[in-house]
Amino acid sequence: MASVRFEAVSKIYGSDSRALSEFSLDVEDGEFVVLVGPSGCGKSTTLRVLAGLEEATSGRVFIHNKDITDETPSKRDIAMVFQNYALYPHMTVFDNMAFSLRMRKLSKEKINSAVTETSDILGISEYLHRKPKELSGGQRQRVALGRAIVRHPKVFLFDEPLSNLDAKLRVQMRNELARLHTQLKATMIYVTHDQAEAMTLGDRIVVLRDGVIQQVAPPLEVYNNPCNKFVAGFIGSPSMNFFKSEVSGHKLMIINGSLDISGVADGRYTAGIRPEDILVTKQGQFTCTVEVVETLGNEKVVLGVTVGGEQITARCRPDIDIHPGGELRFEIDMNRIHLFEVDGIEKKI
Numbered sequence: 001m002a003s004v005r006f007e008a009v010s011k012i013y014g015s016d017s018r019a020l021s022e023f024s025l026d027v028e029d030g031e032f033v034v035l036v037g038p039s040g041c042g043k044s045t046t047l048r049v050l051a052g053l054e055e056a057t058s059g060r061v062f063i064h065n066k067d068i069t070d071e072t073p074s075k076r077d078i079a080m081v082f083q084n085y086a087l088y089p090h091m092t093v094f095d096n097m098a099f100s101l102r103m104r105k106l107s108k109e110k111i112n113s114a115v116t117e118t119s120d121i122l123g124i125s126e127y128l129h130r131k132p133k134e135l136s137g138g139q140r141q142r143v144a145l146g147r148a149i150v151r152h153p154k155v156f157l158f159d160e161p162l163s164n165l166d167a168k169l170r171v172q173m174r175n176e177l178a179r180l181h182t183q184l185k186a187t188m189i190y191v192t193h194d195q196a197e198a199m200t201l202g203d204r205i206v207v208l209r210d211g212v213i214q215q216v217a218p219p220l221e222v223y224n225n226p227c228n229k230f231v232a233g234f235i236g237s238p239s240m241n242f243f244k245s246e247v248s249g250h251k252l253m254i255i256n257g258s259l260d261i262s263g264v265a266d267g268r269y270t271a272g273i274r275p276e277d278i279l280v281t282k283q284g285q286f287t288c289t290v291e292v293v294e295t296l297g298n299e300k301v302v303l304g305v306t307v308g309g310e311q312i313t314a315r316c317r318p319d320i321d322i323h324p325g326g327e328l329r330f331e332i333d334m335n336r337i338h339l340f341e342v343d344g345i346e347k348k349i
């Protein structure tokens, strides 16, 4: 196993398509790091540069303190698992898994025991003689995982490996991946745009935007203390609410009310409040008009609009009696408000 280090890696495709800007990151030996961000923000590029499938325009990449920036992909000892499985269709599951070991000229016995052991871990022993087309999507993805695991690579890279699976299977495979990481104690870098995967799998999350790292921290730290408005809005579902607000004296004016505040300079701010921090109560000073009520069984998600025309999403108890067209009254705990600068990069205050 191994640590990974990116040192100021930039990648420019063609003459001016900047996919990655001064990307610097230390991944510890055995750590599970998740890269998240919207489509096109440079997640796959990061993995491809590490795997040697793309050349960095500038910067260096290290595996276990060895500079591998100029090494060929095969010398890097990295296994990559993709969204589309990339299995050989004409080979059986066994042969798919054995392929890289045969290329390395391992003995038949070693190959047999490696494939058997790995297929046991993944619960695919009974399918070893089947071809990929005779397997379900989840089983195919397990084979793709198995093909990576048999090699005992220094580092595992995952590029949205679960996004082709249906919702239920995705959750199941997500749990299996977490278990696998505990079992293998391997260094893993995992790309996803699914924040539930990011929150549950990562020791740390790296949030990327337009090729620039926004924040690197454990999941709960990113959730509770997002460094800027972009991260605040990207992590969390339903997304954080944002309201125009203004501090004057010791008052924060927000929605149709005000809250006591101290230690913040007068001026305009964007206030962020998570949907679960809208505290519905009949005596609440804040109000909105209810537009949509989503009844989810364990909770109701209420979409409303404030007097000022701002959208608001609240997560409420399932037994609350509210209907479209009605009024929702609520309170907000000042301690749960995130304030961001309005201009510039909207840093957290």
Ligand SMILES: Nc1ncnc2c1ncn2[C@@H]1O[C@H](COP(=O)(O)OP(=O)(O)O)[C@@H](O)[C@H]1O
Pocket (backbone or CB within 6 Å): 013, 014, 017, 018, 019, 037, 038, 039, 040, 041, 042, 043, 044, 045, 046
């Ligand atoms: N081979 C390529 N040639 C030119 N531009 C590319 C190439 N691959 C990716 N890009 C561009 O680089 C940016 C980052 O892409 P990518 O790393 O695939 O993002 P993500 O995986 O986060 O969706 C995007 O704007 C994409 O269009």
Ligand SMILES: [Mg+2]
Pocket (backbone or CB within 6 Å): 043, 044, 045, 159
């Ligand atoms: Mg991608």
